[in-house]
Amino acid sequence: MESQYPFRYLTGFRLRVFRAAADRIVPPAEGAPGGGSLSTSAMVDWSLDKMDAKLRSKFLLLLFVIQGLGILFGGKFFTANSPAAQDRQLRWMENNRLRLMRLGFFGLSTFVKMGYYTREENFPNFRYPGPLFPQAPYPDPTVRRISQGAIRLEP
Amino acid sequence: MNKEYDLIIVGSGAGGATVASRLAPLAKQGVRIALLEAGPHFSNRYFTQREIEMFDLFYDRGAWPTADGAVTVSFGKAVGGSTLMYTGVTFRLPDDVCRQWGVEGLTPEDLAPRFARLEKEVNVMTPGPEMVNENNRLFRKGCEALDLPVKDIQLNLDGCEQMGFCNLGCVRHHKQGTAAVQVPQAVAAGVELVPNCEVRRIAGHTLEATVKSTPPGTEPGPWSPGEYRISARQIVLAGGTVGSTALLLRSGFERELPALGKYVTIHPAMTVYGIHPQKVEAFRGFPKVYYTDAFSEKEGFYLETAFYYPFITAKNTALWGTELTHVMQRYDRLMGIIILAHDEALATNRIRLDSKGLPQLKYQLSERSIEALCDGQRRASRIFFAAGCEQVVMPNARQILFGPNATDELDSFISPRHFLPNKTPIASAHLQGGCRMGQGPEDSVCDSRGRVHGHPHLFVADGSLFPQSAHVNPYLTIMALADRVAEGMVA
Numbered sequence: 001m002e003s004q005y006p007f008r009y010l011t012g013f014r015l016r017v018f019r020a021a022a023d024r025i026v027p028p029a030e031g032a033p034g035g036g037s038l039s040t041s042a043m044v045d046w047s048l049d050k051m052d053a054k055l056r057s058k059f060l061l062l063l064f065v066i067q068g069l070g071i072l073f074g075g076k077f078f079t080a081n082s083p084a085a086q087d088r089q090l091r092w093m094e095n096n097r098l099r100l101m102r103l104g105f106f107g108l109s110t111f112v113k114m115g116y117y118t119r120e121e122n123f124p125n126f127r128y129p130g131p132l133f134p135q136a137p138y139p140d141p142t143v144r145r146i147s148q149g150a151i152r153l154e155p
Numbered sequence: 156m157n158k159e160y161d162l163i164i165v166g167s168g169a170g171g172a173t174v175a176s177r178l179a180p181l182a183k184q185g186v187r188i189a190l191l192e193a194g195p196h197f198s199n200r201y202f203t204q205r206e207i208e209m210f211d212l213f214y215d216r217g218a219w220p221t222a223d224g225a226v227t228v229s230f231g232k233a234v235g236g237s238t239l240m241y242t243g244v245t246f247r248l249p250d251d252v253c254r255q256w257g258v259e260g261l262t263p264e265d266l267a268p269r270f271a272r273l274e275k276e277v278n279v280m281t282p283g284p285e286m287v288n289e290n291n292r293l294f295r296k297g298c299e300a301l302d303l304p305v306k307d308i309q310l311n312l313d314g315c316e317q318m319g320f321c322n323l324g325c326v327r328h329h330k331q332g333t334a335a336v337q338v339p340q341a342v343a344a345g346v347e348l349v350p351n352c353e354v355r356r357i358a359g360h361t362l363e364a365t366v367k368s369t370p371p372g373t374e375p376g377p378w379s380p381g382e383y384r385i386s387a388r389q390i391v392l393a394g395g396t397v398g399s400t401a402l403l404l405r406s407g408f409e410r411e412l413p414a415l416g417k418y419v420t421i422h423p424a425m426t427v428y429g430i431h432p433q434k435v436e437a438f439r440g441f442p443k444v445y446y447t448d449a450f451s452e453k454e455g456f457y458l459e460t461a462f463y464y465p466f467i468t469a470k471n472t473a474l475w476g477t478e479l480t481h482v483m484q485r486y487d488r489l490m491g492i493i494i495l496a497h498d499e500a501l502a503t504n505r506i507r508l509d510s511k512g513l514p515q516l517k518y519q520l521s522e523r524s525i526e527a528l529c530d531g532q533r534r535a536s537r538i539f540f541a542a543g544c545e546q547v548v549m550p551n552a553r554q555i556l557f558g559p560n561a562t563d564e565l566d567s568f569i570s571p572r573h574f575l576p577n578k579t580p581i582a583s584a585h586l587q588g589g590c591r592m593g594q595g596p597e598d599s600v601c602d603s604r605g606r607v608h609g610h611p612h613l614f615v616a617d618g619s620l621f622p623q624s625a626h627v628n629p630y631l632t633i634m635a636l637a638d639r640v641a642e643g644m645v646a
Contacts, residue, residue: 024475024476025475025476025479026475026479026480027476027477027480029477029480029484030484032480032484043207047207047216050210050216051216052215087476090475094475094578095575095578099223099224099576099577102575102576102577102578103224103577105578106224106577106578106580107224109470109475110218110470113466113469113470113479114207114466114470116469117206117465117466117468117469117483118205118206118207118465118466120205123465125484126465126483126484126486127484127485127486127487128438128465128486128487129438130204130205131203131204131205131320132204132318132320132326133203133204133326136200136202136203136204136326137203137372138203138205138208138372139370139371139372140208140371143207143208144205144208147205147207
């Protein structure tokens, strides 16, 4: 069984952009970690591998666009901007007149929510007791291990 | 590789499996029947009750978007089709809707005995008080406080243990979907079940198909992976609005059947939430036992109880930032209601193929549907507050998360003005139309018995036959139509 999970798609600046955005979409609260954890990113990276290659490329391109657009909202790349400037940028995307921009935000926030809210380690943070048959096996143990924090993550 | 059968059925969901079970006695007499399914054969041992893992059961992992990305469409790709992960909500096609459809020979009188027979077959029952979880109890309380009629949802269950994971596959097979009932019946009678078999094209009496390798953890089929040419005297397509329509489009039927792919309806849906001061734990127990049809006729929607798992819930809220964490930290206190709008059948809402021959759904929500969804949010807000909720989450409100003070101005507070495609989360799990029934090839694809116009050996038996929206959860109507198709074939 694998002892580490090597990131395949969310690497380098893309991982930094994703984590920064994820921390704004699901911010840390009352002792609970935010969406910007490495584990949430790993869940998303695992899912990207199951995705249609064309859509995956679009998502990765979106992260590049978000990083560059940061200049307009705080004078720096997205990852270097203040949380307030990052929120302004994400809000701008969410309500943009351009459908594509709104779609980009919707896709990003959906991925972040998926990565965060399907992680078993996070279940207690939102008072969800989880499955009734927690031991039921799944053919791909990697995602279960990421979800449970039982694998070393190698970004 | 070449194969030869008397009858091929493509798709094992509500339609295909019903045809297979109806014609199964013929298999005992030596008629060669194969039931081809594009998806894997998941046994109930596969179901782990975890969202991210069970996306496997769905087409495109449950996130198939409309061409503009504004609606997320979910349906099954598995032996059992969407009956594998539906909630078992059983409605007969309303008589007035059946008459509006105006399909010759398809009458409430024709359907009634079929519904009765099918309901018995799949054990349709009225849930007793022991099946009413807190979310449902509070929905009833809210409706009654507002003098709204509350009706029992009929369910097709046998020995339900109320674990609450219906939409991720039932671990115990208590839900009487086709993988539990009709498919085993058909297989026992000699129908050959072939999972992982994607049919690409039809040419005359021959199907071109690819059998993919068996995904880990699923049941293997009888055919080895590879390319197949399968000939049959009769062919029944039951791959649903997407599968059947795309197959006919890829096979060039659009030239002779201009209505092919058109008039698709989706039952646009929004799931909305209320935060209750007490624990609700809507994620346990049976998710839906009540509905109200008080707004069906004039305002164009049903309200049903509903609840989903954490990720889908977070997505449905349309919130992010501190408001999202505020709501999700109260996940165990959330009530849920789903708004199901009756959308119009428009020729412009259609299945088409992309450059690779893959299906796309071009669909635009009408102003009427948007108004119905907004009205549904206003009505649901009042129900939540009447049930005692402190706050509600309504994606088309001026402020998505709000308290009871806004109830006096709900008409302006929740408005189509706040509806923004690709921001407002709209979902669909009830695709209908695309191969609609009708009189002739000018404006329909099939006759009232599912026979494709001009092709006596080719039939459709699934939700794509619907000429308009069914207004209600469609599986029983699909089965009844499939029953008619099978009857017509035998005759």
